[in-house]
Amino acid sequence: MNLIPARGFALNGYPYGEADKILQLYTLQWGKVKAIVKGVRKPKSRLASATELFTESAFALYKKPHSDLYLLSQAKILCGYAELKKAFQAITALQILADLLTQALHDAEPNPNLYALLKGTLAALGESSDGLETVLSAFIIKFIELLGHPMELDHCAECGASLQRKGAYLIPHRGGALCLDCSPSGPSRLKVSPAGLAILRKLRELPVAKARVVKMKPAFSRSLFLLLMEYLERTIEKKIKSVDYYLKVLPAGEKP
Numbered sequence: 001m002n003l004i005p006a007r008g009f010a011l012n013g014y015p016y017g018e019a020d021k022i023l024q025l026y027t028l029q030w031g032k033v034k035a036i037v038k039g040v041r042k043p044k045s046r047l048a049s050a051t052e053l054f055t056e057s058a059f060a061l062y063k064k065p066h067s068d069l070y071l072l073s074q075a076k077i078l079c080g081y082a083e084l085k086k087a088f089q090a091i092t093a094l095q096i097l098a099d100l101l102t103q104a105l106h107d108a109e110p111n112p113n114l115y116a117l118l119k120g121t122l123a124a125l126g127e128s129s130d131g132l133e134t135v136l137s138a139f140i141i142k143f144i145e146l147l148g149h150p151m152e153l154d155h156c157a158e159c160g161a162s163l164q165r166k167g168a169y170l171i172p173h174r175g176g177a178l179c180l181d182c183s184p185s186g187p188s189r190l191k192v193s194p195a196g197l198a199i200l201r202k203l204r205e206l207p208v209a210k211a212r213v214v215k216m217k218p219a220f221s222r223s224l225f226l227l228l229m230e231y232l233e234r235t236i237e238k239k240i241k242s243v244d245y246y247l248k249v250l251p252a253g254e255k256p
């Protein structure tokens with residue numbers, strides 16, 4: 001077996017055997033991969049802290065031929081994001097991020113731009129407990145585009161009419177926003193107001209570190225977040241289950 005160096009994050013994990021764990025990792029070099037970590041659930045394991053959710057570490061991986069599973073034998077913490085993991089709200093946001101990456105990405109497809117976006121998002125989330133949802137929304141809109149689904153937000157994706165100061169419908173698999181005339185009826189369309197559309201444009205344009213300059217009332221921020229989440233779910237045709245928990249523990253109107 002050859003040593004394969006990688007840097008990345010654990011997205012989730014489950015116990016395996018007596019003291020082992022199988023982790024889902026998101027790595028810069030190899031994209032999303034699964035790895036077994038031997039003995040990590042023993043009290044004195046040196047690998048435990050380096051394989052916590054969203055701790056960026058340098059991993060030493062080995063891969064058996066004809067197996068999708070890597071063996072993770074060493075890990076060194078590069079960035080622990082300790083501040084980020086102290087606040088309940090931020091931890092809840094991290095669970096959504098982990099769920100998004102787990103559900104939306106295929107295995108073994110590296111994407112350096114996405115890796116950079118993820119690091120930027122973690123840094124931005126850790127900066128303050130205010131505006132977490134705005135940062136998440138900024139991540140989602142950029143994430144959808146990095147997955148290969150560019151979103152038209154300036155002009156109707158069908159007829160090309162300007163959408164400046166106009167409401168529209170976001171329609172998954174149709175290239176983004178469609179004007180009211182072109183939009184087909186039916187449950188697949190997601191209504192977006194002129195103000196909502198203007199904010200989506202801004203969140204897409206700004207680096208994620210600057211997302212908080214976009215100010216929204218909590219109820220508006222929540223509805224935009226849910227709109228993007230629904231657009232993503234319909235685009236990837238999968239459900240992001242952690243959203244239900246997020247909505248339960250962080251009701252709209254409370255300071256996110």
Ligand SMILES: [Zn+2]
Nearest residue numbers: 156159179182
């Ligand atoms: Zn149109």
